Amino acid sequence: xxxxxxxxxxxxxxxxxxxxxxxxxxxxxxxxxxxxxxxxxxxxxxxxxxxxxxxxxxxxxxxxxxxxxxxxxxxxxxxxxxxxxxxxxxxxxxxxxxxxxxxxxxxxxxxxxxxxxxxxxxxxxxxxxxxxxxxxxxxxxxxxxxxxxxxxxxxxxxxxxxxxxxxxxxxxxxxxxxxxxxxxxxxxxxxxxxxxxxxxxxxxxxxxxxxxxxxxxxxxxxxxxxxxxxxxxxxxxxxxxxxxxxxxxxxxxxxxxxxxxxxxxxxxxxxxxxxxxxxxxxxxxxxxxxxxxxxxxxxxxxxxxx
Numbered sequence: 101x102x103x104x105x106x107x108x109x110x111x112x113x114x115x116x117x118x119x120x121x122x123x124x125x126x127x128x129x130x131x132x133x134x135x136x137x138x139x140x141x142x143x144x145x146x147x148x149x150x151x152x153x154x155x156x157x158x159x160x161x162x163x164x165x166x167x168x169x170x171x172x173x174x175x176x177x178x179x180x181x182x183x184x185x186x187x188x189x190x191x192x193x194x195x196x197x198x199x200x201x202x203x204x205x206x207x208x209x210x211x212x213x214x215x216x217x218x219x220x221x222x223x224x225x226x227x228x229x230x231x232x233x234x235x236x237x238x239x240x241x242x243x244x245x246x247x248x249x250x251x252x253x254x255x256x257x258x259x260x261x262x263x264x265x266x267x268x269x270x271x272x273x274x275x276x277x278x279x280x281x282x283x284x285x286x287x288x289x290x291x292x293x294x295x296x297x298x299x300x301x302x303x304x305x306x307x308x309x310x311x312x313x314x315x316x317x318x319x320x321x322x323x324x325x326x327x328x329x330x331x332x333x334x335x336x337x338x339x340x341x342x343x344x345x346x347x348x349x350x351x352x353x354x355x356x357x358x359x360x361x362x363x364x365x366x367x368x369x370x371x372x373x374x375x376x377x378x379x380x381x382x383x384x385x386x387x388x389x390x391x392x393x394x395x396x397x398x399x400x401x402x403x404x405x406x
Contacts, residue, residue, distance in 0.1 A: 104364075104372040106344065107134045110351045114139035117195050117241075118350075119188070119234075121145045121173060121227065122202025124155040127249070127308055130343035131199060133159050135350070136166035140197075145173040145184065147202075175202055175226025176212035178399060185233035195237040197350050200227035200248040200283070206272035216398065217266045223279035225399055228286055232401040239405070244301040247349045248287040250360070251280035251307050252368055255378060259285075259387055261394070280307075284360065285388040286395070288379060291358040297405040302357030304349040305379065309363035309370050311342025337363070337370040348373035 118135050122128040123144035136142045136159050146152035152170035159168050171187065174180035188195075203223045212221035231238075231246055238244045257277030262268070266275060287305035294301050336342075345361040360379035365371030368378075396402050 105348055105352070106372070107137075107340075107347055110134065110138050110347060111353055112138070113196070113351060115141060116197060117141045117143070117192055118197040118199065119143045119145050119195065120199040120201055121175060121230070122147075124148065124151040126339050127311060127343045127346060128199075128201040129155050129158075130340045131201065131346050131350075132168065133162070134343065134347055135197075136168050137163050139165075139167070141167045142169075143188070144168065144170045145202075146170055147172070147174045173230075175222045175230070176214075176216075176218060178214050178226075178229060181226060181229050182233065185230065188234065189237060192237070194241040195234060196241055196244050198231060198234060198238065198244075198246045199346060199350060200231065200246070201346065202227075203249065203251075203279075206276050208272070209266050209270040211265065214398075215265065217264060217270075217275060219272075219275050219279040220264060220282065223276075224282035224286065225395055227283070228395045229399040229401040231290070232396075232399070232403045235403060235405075238301050239299055242300060245350055245355075246287070246290060246301065246303045247346055248283050248290075248303070248305050249307065249346060250284040250287070250305050251276075252309065252362070253277040254280040254284050254307070254382065257281040259391055261390065264394075281382065282391060282395075284379060284382060285384075285391055287360075288358055288383045289388045289392055293403070293405060294357065299405060302355060304355055304357060304359050304361065306345040306349040306361040306373075307368065307376070308342030308345055309365070309368055310336040311339055312336040341370070341372075345373040 118140045123132040124146045132142050144152045156168045173184040210218045284305045290303035349361045360376045362368045362376040363371035364374040
């Protein structure tokens with residue numbers, strides 16, 4: 101029998117400070133619960149504080165000694181991101197693991213408060229800004245990690261630099277793929293910059309395969325309809341399995357940085373975590389660098405590595 105990696109393989113993360121975006125449900129919640137069980141100091145970075153408090157309560161009901169707190173964060177609002185980062189920097193001395201998990205999938209065309217197409221804005225630009233604002237704390241914490249959750253939707257996607265806001269035409273699924281490819285490009289490029297600046301932090305991308313989460317509400321925040329729940333139940337794996345690539349990327353000692361972790365099953369749809377070499381085909385330095393500079397310009401967040 102082959103050896104598989106499960107949450108039981110998580111190494112010692114006791115007292116490590118961990119931020120997880122979108123942690124009130126789905127993959128984020130399962131990730132938070134697993135790390136809280138292992139005594140990490142977990143911060144649920146959530147848009148809806150009421151839902152975040154309920155999630156924290158669920159974790160504490162199972163693990164009474166868990167150190168779980170909630171902080172308000174709207175990744176579609178740069179002012180909210182800056183406020184979150186300022187509050188965190190003032191309250192905490194370290195940041196061992198940042199998990200860029202939150203995301204929306206194929207909503208109708210709409211813009212964020214800052215005028216970004218909602219999927220690129222929330223899934224990529226919001227996390228780009230958040231990571232950049234928290235960078236001083238990540239650099240100051242030995243062996244810190246940034247884990248960014250992508251998707252198999254990135255595998256056939258492209259970055260539409262001439263139409264980032266969707267004003268020249270919008271396809272919800274294409275723009276979702278674009279946002280998740282941007283996540284992957286960002287994770288790889290961040291690792292390149294850590295390495296070239298001799299910083300011991302690592303950046304890792306991951307994807308959950310097809311997992312049964314509230315992403316299938318398509319950005320509405322409501323429960324998916326009956327047909328979609330039946331379909332995803334047949335095709336997907338449960339959220340606790342979908343969270344394994346994230347947990348592996350966040351804690352596995354063999355991670356060097358720049359990997360892309362996903363399920364080991366057919367097509368990467370289900371299974372236990374392993375490194376997915378497709379990142380080497382998807383990453384393109386010229387596109388990644390262009391995206392990085394545009395992201396800095398749009399968000400007003402410049403990365404400083406020294």
